[in-house]
Structures are given as structure tokens and as C-alpha cells.
Amino acid sequence: MRIGMFFREALRSIRANAAISVAATVTALIAVFILGAFIPSFMYVRSAVDAQKAKVDVDVYISDNASIAQVNELKGRLDTLKTDGTISGFTYVSKDDALKIMRDRLRDPSVLDQLPSNPLPAKFNVQPAEAENANAVVAAIKDDPALDPTEGIVYPQTTADRLLTAAKFVQWAGFALIGILLVAAILLIGNTIRLSIFARRREVEVMRLVGATNWFIRWPFMIEGVICGLAGAVVAVAMLWGIKVGVVDAWASGADTALTKTGSTATTIGFPLLTLVLVGAGAVLGAVGSGITLRRFLRI
Amino acid sequence: MARIEQEKPAFTLVEVPEDHSMDAMVLAPPPQPARRRKGDIFRPGNGPLVQFQGVIKKYDGEHRGLDGVSVNINTGEFVFLVGPSGSGKSTFIRLCIRELRPTSGSVIIGGRDLGELRRSKVPYLRRAIGCVFQDFRLLPDRTAAENVAYALQVTGHSRQEVRRSVPAILSLVGLEGKEDRLPREMSGGEQQRVSIARALVNQPRLLIADEPTGNLDPETSLGIMDLLLRINRTGTTVLVATHDQHTVDRMQMRVIRLDQGRIVRDAEGGYHEDPGDTGEIA
Incomplete structure (x- = not known):
């Protein structure tokens, strides 16, 4: 009413x-x-x-001189980062895989046959859970002895920051x-x-x-x-x-x-x-x- | 919401053959002291209905509307509030309905100190006080009946109650047959009657009229004053602010005279009784 x-x-x-x-x-x-x-x-x-943002990933290159134990230790550290949620996952790319990827990308793959040995290092491809976490990943593993001394850790820092x-x-x-x-x-x-x-x-x-x-x-x-x-x-x-x-x-x-x-x-x-x-x-x-x-x- | 429980008819009209030539009807006195109604904010008791205690009202800066006013008005009284323009009459009235708050002192209506009244209670205070103004304050796009009905709708009355009360109150104020007129189709006196009907329809204990005859010719004014007097006879306390000397002299009621915010006289009689003794407070 x-x-x-x-x-x-x-x-x-x-x-x-x-x-x-x-x-x-x-x-x-x-x-x-x-x-x-x-x-x-x-x-x-x-x-x-x-x-x-989801595409920002971190490449962790492994030294050719690293022992299996050292690589496993590095993998362990990445596992820890995964359990605490800093990263959403990571994949191992062996030297052979890296070469295969390189071969696919080149217009003339035959140049690779000229190489005496495979110069490409193995790597872990790490996907941070958030783009902001890329820096944390780097900080956590940057002193690892298994890292490749020249390549080390590579990620598109500027892209990520921008x-x-x-x-x-x-x-x-x-x-x-x-x-x-x-x-x-x-x-x-x-x-x-x-x-x-x-x-x-x-x-x-x-x-x-x-x-x-x-x-x-x-x-x-x-x-x-x-x-x-x-x-x-x-x-x-x-x-x-x-x-x-x-x-x-x-x-x-x-x-x-x-x-x-x-x-x-x-x-x-x-x-x-x-x-x-x-x-x-x-x-x-x-x-x-x-x-x-x-x-x-x-x-x- | 506040709803009046009404078993009895809203208004009982009684034929009165004698004196009142203009008006043939009179309100039958409602049971007094009035039953305490739901939502009634007045406290029960026999104290004065209106009580001013040392009320000072300063407007911005030094200008004083009221300058130390103490006065009591009892239930059932008919009181004129007189004085020149700017003497504080309107301030007095606006304090009563809490349009203003005193700078100091207290205004107590029906046992309620208005200074302590919560803002949310102010509408209930206004329902307990009927108000009539010089300019009628009717809604121009509504008929006489709709204007009166409005006051009932606002207080949450049902349609049946509105249908029953409005014609009764309109015939009480002498507007039978004019229910469907718009304000602009009525004379000033008729408009003021509508506004009085609206003020009365919620059965207030106190009726306040601020210059009710200010816009009316003397003959119409008498009719309005007669109506107010009849309302007063039913037990409703009536307070009329006016500078209409003629009316005040004729009615011989209690007159409170204000000048420059002070009460300079409070006595029964006419407008200018003992014009010399302005200092005397009865």
C-alpha cells in the first residue's frame, strides 16, 4: 500500500x-x-x-661441466620454488633438445652439421607463477654451481618490467x-x-x-x-x-x-x-x- | 509506523443552534487528557504543555531573536502571541516545532525537552503539533481533500481512514462541497480553512498558527478566529501569533506580548491593555 x-x-x-x-x-x-x-x-x-604477462619465462642454463648431482640439486631448488608457489612449473630442455629446437628455427639447418660438437647448453625453462616472481626466481638460484658460467640465467627482464x-x-x-x-x-x-x-x-x-x-x-x-x-x-x-x-x-x-x-x-x-x-x-x-x-x- | 487506533469515528459533529452564525457545527470534545497514542512523543502528565525556560536565541552574531524568555502555556489554553515585526514571534513558533534550536535555555513541549530530542523524532513532534501559516502552504496541484489527505498519508494512515476522516474534517472547517477544488479556485479564507483542516486531521494536542489572518480581510479573519476558538473548546491548546489588533481586542484571551525578544506583558485582555507599562511582566 x-x-x-x-x-x-x-x-x-x-x-x-x-x-x-x-x-x-x-x-x-x-x-x-x-x-x-x-x-x-x-x-x-x-x-x-x-x-x-603469462609469457614471461626464465631460462636457467646448465653448465656442461656440472655433475648429475649438481643438476639434481638445482632441480631440487626449483621443486622447492614450485611447492611454495613462486613458480607454476618448469621443464628440462637437454642439449639435444636445444639443438633440435635450433634446427627447427633455422632456414638452413645444414649449417649445424658443420659443428664439431653440440655447443648449446641444457636448460631449465621456468614459468613463474606471476610475472613479478621472475626476480625472486633469479635471486633464489643465481649462485647455483650448476649454472652455465657464460649464459647463467636469461629472462626478458626489461620486457617483464615494462x-x-x-x-x-x-x-x-x-x-x-x-x-x-x-x-x-x-x-x-x-x-x-x-x-x-x-x-x-x-x-x-x-x-x-x-x-x-x-x-x-x-x-x-x-x-x-x-x-x-x-x-x-x-x-x-x-x-x-x-x-x-x-x-x-x-x-x-x-x-x-x-x-x-x-x-x-x-x-x-x-x-x-x-x-x-x-x-x-x-x-x-x-x-x-x-x-x-x-x-x-x-x-x- | 505510527497509526492511530480508531474505534471511534474520527470526528463527531454536533449541531449547535446558538451563536456561531457562520459555523453550525462544533467538534465534540475528544476524551481529555487525550489517550496516549502510538508514536505519541508527548510524555503523560499534568505539567504545562509548552514551557520556555530562559530561552535565548541568537542568530548569526549578535542579533537576538529571543532574549531570555520564560513562559508556560497549559493544556487547553488559548494564547495570543503579539508584538511588532521582529519582536521574536516567529522565532518563538519555530522553536516550538524545532525548526530552530535555542542558543541557551530550554524549550519543553509536552514534557519533552526539544534540545534533547533526537533528530529522527522531530517528525513525531510535528505530528503532535498542528501548524497553520499566513501563506497557507497548500500544495497547488492537489485539491482541498487531497491536501488534507496528504497529512494522513504521511503519517501512515490507511486509505479507509483517509476516506473517513477527510470529509468529516473538511465539513468541520466549513468546506463541505468544496473537497475537489484546487487551492487557486478558492478564496484566501477557504484556503486557510483547508490548511487548518490539514493541521487538525492528525488530532494534534497543540495547534500553532503563525499570522493565520495576515492575508485575509477583517471579516474572513473573524471567521478563521472563530474556528480556532471552537477548536480550542474541544480541548486543543491553541497558540496564535498575530499583530491583528482588532481580533485580539475582540477575543479577550491571554495575550503574551513580545518586544525585542523579551516578554513585556503576559495577561488576559486585549492587544494594547495598559500601553504605558511595557516593563511589567504579569
């Missing part, structure tokens, strides 16, 4: 202040649209960076941007709702005069905000769907082969989930926007 009344009051107000309601809806639309364009892009970039910096930047910049967008949207919607409250100032005054509790006053306004937020979100989602089908999917199918060739495994948020998030965001924006704005009018 009371919920029904709150809805009636909210609808009454939307009708009475049609221009303001449209303004609030359009504000929500713009905010949700920008959010809806940004979230998938951000998640795609993040996923791409993560995929690259990737990490990029990943962190993408992450924080993304969160900051989403935060700023949300705050801006809340303020915009709040401002629009404030117009509506100014228009209904007298009504709020009378409500307080006759002893309405603050929540009683708030509900119709919050429902009004939620309705505008939802309406804006639905239109924004429809527009985003159009853009996804018309532009992004078409472009992606064209670029698809190129992407798979480079082995990109980057993915992004699914559209149904995105819709859910955006519609939720629209509703929350409307409710919070009007809630915050009302606070000032409900003092005393």
Missing part, C-alpha cells in the same frame, strides 16, 4: 516535471553509455596485458577513470534531481511540516531517480548493442585471423553481464544521486 503510494508520488512527479525527468534520463544515458563503452575496452586491454608497469598503469588508470565517471554521473544526476526538488521544494516543506519522516520524503524522489536512471541505462544499452553488432563485431571478425596468429587470448566482458552491470549502475546512479541531493533538504 505504501510502496504503491510512493510509486504513484514518483510517477506524479515525473509527469509534473517532464522536462527535468527527461534531463535526468539523458544524463544517466550519457553516463551509462560512457561507462558501457569503457568497461569492455578496459577489460580487453587488461586481459591482453595478462596474457603477455609489462608489469603497463599492467599496473592500465589497472589503476582504469579504476580511476571508472571512479571519476561514476562520481561525475552521480553529481550530474544529483544536480538534475535537485532541479526537481527545487520545483517541489514547497512539497518537501509541507511534508516536513505535517511530520513526514525523512525516509517517507526520500522514497518518491529515490524511486524517481531510479526510474530515470533505469530508462537512461536501457537506452544506453540499446545503443551499445547497436555499436557492438554494427561496428565492433564486424571489425573483430575481419581482424580475427590476425589476432589468432599472434596467439592473443585476450577476452572481455560478455554483453549480457555488461547489460546487467550497466542497468544496475543506472539504477544505483539514480538512487544515490537523488539520495545525496536530498540530504541537504532534510537537515533540521
Whole structure:
């Protein structure tokens, strides 16, 4: 009964202040649209960076002079790193394997036949659990006597560092941007709702005069905000769907082969989930926007 | 929410043939002292309904709205609050409904020290006090009946209760047949009657009117004052701030006169009784 009344009051107000309601809806639309364009892009970039991060691995070269015992000891240390979670795994590449790989890569493998002996050292190929752990792996085994004196440990330090910096930047910049967008949207919607409250100032005054509790006053306004937020979100989602089908999917199918060739495994948020998030965001924006704005009018 | 349990009809109307030429009906006195209602924030007891103890209200800086006011108003009284503009009448009233808080001293309504009243309780205080203003404060897009019903909806009454109470209270204030008029379709006097009906519909123990006749012609003013007096006869305490000399002189009720934030006179009688002795406090 009371919920029904709150809805009636909210609808009454939307009708009475049609221009303001449209303004609030359009504000929500713009905010949700920008959010809806940004979230998938951000998640795609993040996923791409993560995929690259997974490729950072460490090559631990073994000296030809190392004894079997020494190599086993090194393997033991790697096993320890694996059990404590620093690395996710490692593989042994023997001298012969290394030569075979080299042979595959060369355009003219016959040059290798000229070699008197196999110059390639054996190695452990180590995959750190996290790209950040590469340094820890190096620190743990860099003094091992079994290491090859010239090659030692090789890993793309600069690549790893740059990737990490990029990943962190993408992450924080993304969160900051989403935060700023949300705050801006809340303020915009709040401002629009404030117009509506100014228009209904007298009504709020009378409500307080006759002893309405603050929540009683708030509900119709919050429902009004939620309705505008939802309406804006639905239109924004429809527009985003159009853009996804018309532009992004078409472009992606064209670029698809190129992407798979480079082995990109980057993915992004699914559209149904995105819709859910955006519609939720629209509703929350409307409710919070009007809630915050009302606070000032409900003092005393 | 606070809901009045009503077995009895909301308002009993009794035909009164004598004097009141304009109004044929009178409120039957509700049982007094009123039953304690759910959500009623007034404390039971026989103390004064309104109590000001050394109340000082300073506005920003030195300007004083009230400058040490102590006064008691008992249940059932009809009191005029008079004085020139800026004498503190509005400050007094706004302190009563806790739109303002005193700088020092205490305002006690129905045994409740408003200084200690939690903000969340303020709506319940306002339900126990009916308020009428010079500018009526009606919602322009609602009819007379909707305006009155609004006060009931706000306090959580059911539709049946609204349907039963609103026509009764509107005919009580003399607006029978005008339920569906919008404020702009009514005269000032009629609008003020709607606002009085709205103030009464929650059966307040205290009715406060701030310049209720300020926008009305003298004849209409008399009608409004008569209505307030009839309401007072049912046991509702009425406090009227006014500078309408004519009305005050005619009614011969208790008059509290404020000047520059102080009470300069408190006695039965007219507006300017003993105009010379402004220093006397009865």
C-alpha cells in the first residue's frame, strides 16, 4: 500500500516535471553509455596485458661441466620454488633438445652439421607463477654451481618490467577513470534531481511540516531517480548493442585471423553481464544521486 | 509506523443552534487528557504543555531573536502571541516545532525537552503539533481533500481512514462541497480553512498558527478566529501569533506580548491593555 503510494508520488512527479525527468534520463544515458563503452575496452586491454604477462619465462642454463648431482640439486631448488608457489612449473630442455629446437628455427639447418660438437647448453625453462616472481626466481638460484658460467640465467627482464608497469598503469588508470565517471554521473544526476526538488521544494516543506519522516520524503524522489536512471541505462544499452553488432563485431571478425596468429587470448566482458552491470549502475546512479541531493533538504 | 487506533469515528459533529452564525457545527470534545497514542512523543502528565525556560536565541552574531524568555502555556489554553515585526514571534513558533534550536535555555513541549530530542523524532513532534501559516502552504496541484489527505498519508494512515476522516474534517472547517477544488479556485479564507483542516486531521494536542489572518480581510479573519476558538473548546491548546489588533481586542484571551525578544506583558485582555507599562511582566 505504501510502496504503491510512493510509486504513484514518483510517477506524479515525473509527469509534473517532464522536462527535468527527461534531463535526468539523458544524463544517466550519457553516463551509462560512457561507462558501457569503457568497461569492455578496459577489460580487453587488461586481459591482453595478462596474457603477455603469462609469457614471461626464465631460462636457467646448465653448465656442461656440472655433475648429475649438481643438476639434481638445482632441480631440487626449483621443486622447492614450485611447492611454495613462486613458480607454476618448469621443464628440462637437454642439449639435444636445444639443438633440435635450433634446427627447427633455422632456414638452413645444414649449417649445424658443420659443428664439431653440440655447443648449446641444457636448460631449465621456468614459468613463474606471476610475472613479478621472475626476480625472486633469479635471486633464489643465481649462485647455483650448476649454472652455465657464460649464459647463467636469461629472462626478458626489461620486457617483464615494462609489462608489469603497463599492467599496473592500465589497472589503476582504469579504476580511476571508472571512479571519476561514476562520481561525475552521480553529481550530474544529483544536480538534475535537485532541479526537481527545487520545483517541489514547497512539497518537501509541507511534508516536513505535517511530520513526514525523512525516509517517507526520500522514497518518491529515490524511486524517481531510479526510474530515470533505469530508462537512461536501457537506452544506453540499446545503443551499445547497436555499436557492438554494427561496428565492433564486424571489425573483430575481419581482424580475427590476425589476432589468432599472434596467439592473443585476450577476452572481455560478455554483453549480457555488461547489460546487467550497466542497468544496475543506472539504477544505483539514480538512487544515490537523488539520495545525496536530498540530504541537504532534510537537515533540521 | 505510527497509526492511530480508531474505534471511534474520527470526528463527531454536533449541531449547535446558538451563536456561531457562520459555523453550525462544533467538534465534540475528544476524551481529555487525550489517550496516549502510538508514536505519541508527548510524555503523560499534568505539567504545562509548552514551557520556555530562559530561552535565548541568537542568530548569526549578535542579533537576538529571543532574549531570555520564560513562559508556560497549559493544556487547553488559548494564547495570543503579539508584538511588532521582529519582536521574536516567529522565532518563538519555530522553536516550538524545532525548526530552530535555542542558543541557551530550554524549550519543553509536552514534557519533552526539544534540545534533547533526537533528530529522527522531530517528525513525531510535528505530528503532535498542528501548524497553520499566513501563506497557507497548500500544495497547488492537489485539491482541498487531497491536501488534507496528504497529512494522513504521511503519517501512515490507511486509505479507509483517509476516506473517513477527510470529509468529516473538511465539513468541520466549513468546506463541505468544496473537497475537489484546487487551492487557486478558492478564496484566501477557504484556503486557510483547508490548511487548518490539514493541521487538525492528525488530532494534534497543540495547534500553532503563525499570522493565520495576515492575508485575509477583517471579516474572513473573524471567521478563521472563530474556528480556532471552537477548536480550542474541544480541548486543543491553541497558540496564535498575530499583530491583528482588532481580533485580539475582540477575543479577550491571554495575550503574551513580545518586544525585542523579551516578554513585556503576559495577561488576559486585549492587544494594547495598559500601553504605558511595557516593563511589567504579569
